Amino acid sequence: MMENSTGPAQRLEWPVTMFVEALKDAVATMAGITMESVDESFLTGEATMGGMMVLQGDPSAVLMILADQPSVAAIVTNMTGIDSGELTIEDLRDGLSELVNMVAGTVRGRLTGSGNRFKLSSPLAVTGEHLAVYAKRHVECSLSRFVAGDIWLELKIFYI
Amino acid sequence: MKRILIVDDSPMIHNLLRKTLERNGYEVCADATNGREGVELFETHRPDLVFMDITMPVMDGIEAVKTIKAKYPEAKIIMLTAMGDDEIMTQALEAGVEVFLKKPFDDYKIISAIAKVI
Numbered sequence: 020m021m022e023n024s025t026g027p028a029q030r031l032e033w034p035v036t037m038f039v040e041a042l043k044d045a046v047a048t049m050a051g052i053t054m055e056s057v058d059e060s061f062l063t064g065e066a067t068m069g070g071m072m073v074l075q076g077d078p079s080a081v082l083m084i085l086a087d088q089p090s091v092a093a094i095v096t097n098m099t100g101i102d103s104g105e106l107t108i109e110d111l112r113d114g115l116s117e118l119v120n121m122v123a124g125t126v127r128g129r130l131t132g133s134g135n136r137f138k139l140s141s142p143l144a145v146t147g148e149h150l151a152v153y154a155k156r157h158v159e160c161s162l163s164r165f166v167a168g169d170i171w172l173e174l175k176i177f178y179i
Numbered sequence: 180m181k182r183i184l185i186v187d188d189s190p191m192i193h194n195l196l197r198k199t200l201e202r203n204g205y206e207v208c209a210d211a212t213n214g215r216e217g218v219e220l221f222e223t224h225r226p227d228l229v230f231m232d233i234t235m236p237v238m239d240g241i242e243a244v245k246t247i248k249a250k251y252p253e254a255k256i257i258m259l260t261a262m263g264d265d266e267i268m269t270q271a272l273e274a275g276v277e278v279f280l281k282k283p284f285d286d287y288k289i290i291s292a293i294a295k296v297i
Contacts, residue, residue: 048283049195099194114191120234120261121282128263128281139262141234 033080033137033176034126035161041125042084042165042174045118050097054165054172061164063171066150068111070119076137078178084119085150085173091115093170112144122174152177181297182208184224186217186243187232187259192282196230196259199289214238218246221254228297231276233260233267241274248275255296259284 039056046052066085074080088111092103095114120142130136154177163174183205185196197207208224211217214231215238221229229247233240240258247254258271263281271279277296280288 045283048285095191099191100198101194110190113189117189117191117261117282124261124263124282128265131264131266136264 033074033078033135034130035163035176037126037129038082038122038174038176039163041122041129042118042163042172045121045125046094046167046172049118049121050094052094052097052167052170054167054170057164057166059162059164061166063164063166063173065148066173067146067148068115069145069150069152070112070115070142071145072119072123072142073140073179074123074137074176075140076135079137081152081177081179082119082123083152083173083175083177084115084122085175086115086171088146090170090172094118108146112146116142116144154179180204180206181227181293182206182224184209184211184217184220184226184229186211186214186220186229186235186240188212188235189232192232192259196289199286203286203290205293212236214240214243214246217243221247221251225251227255228293229254229256230259231256233258233262233271241270244271244274244276257292257296 043054046054064087067087068091069083069085071083091111092106096103123139159178161176165172183200185193193210200207208226209220211220213235231240244256256276257278258276259280261282268279278292280292
């Protein structure tokens with residue numbers, strides 16, 4: 020098993036701040052919610068939903084946005100105007116997939132012309148209790164956390 | 180009232196875009212979830228404008244734009260996508276889209292783009 024390291028990374032070549040800004044911008048623009056960055060040690064709840072995309076480049080990475088279901092529901096409700104009680108799990112998966120798609124696509128666009136490029140997979144969403152990510156060898160990981168009231172999100176980049 | 184076709188594989192984007200458009204006095208005449216369905220619904224409804232995603236199953240948005248424009252060169256199409264790099268934008272513009280918009284979007288971005296096209 021490989022644990023996901025959130026300690027000091029040796030090789031964080033993708034500009035994490037661009038992903039952070041893209042995530043904040045996407046949530047603010049689409050949902051009208053201002054997410055504040057918080058320290059990595061800030062205690063969040065347990066993730067039960069994740070949206071992910073593979074960034075194929077040098078290096079390659081997996082981009083994940085993790086949250087609990089109420090946080091995703093609150094964001095999707097603000098995006099669509101649909102009451103959170105009427106949202107299905109498919110709506111939440113779709114919303115989280117779109118969010119990770121926008122974040123990755125925004126960064127890819129902003130890197131145009133920099134020579135620092137990556138290809139993107141289709142976005143995927145996972146759900147379940149005790150959601151965690153494991154790998155067979157040690158990988159470096161950057162972690163950013165955001166809150167807005169009771170809403171929280173984690174943005175992780177695993178270098179694979 | 181101007182009639183608009185939405186082509187996107189995300190139900191959330193359909194919901195959000197529909198509300199934005201209806202709030203601003205436009206009618207969404209049809210929803211498609213892939214490029215091929217978008218082409219078919221374009222021929223059925225002949226909308227005033229199409230909002231087209233790029234990455235979709237069955238037929239992607241670039242191919243759908245080429246197909247529509249080949250038969251209906253007067254069609255007005257706004258590409259709305261998260262894939263915002265120059266290479267893809269060039270492909271979209273060469274395919275014939277009038278405006279290339281990057282997600283995320285808000286009302287102003289959408290309505291300003293429509294004003295440029297119809």
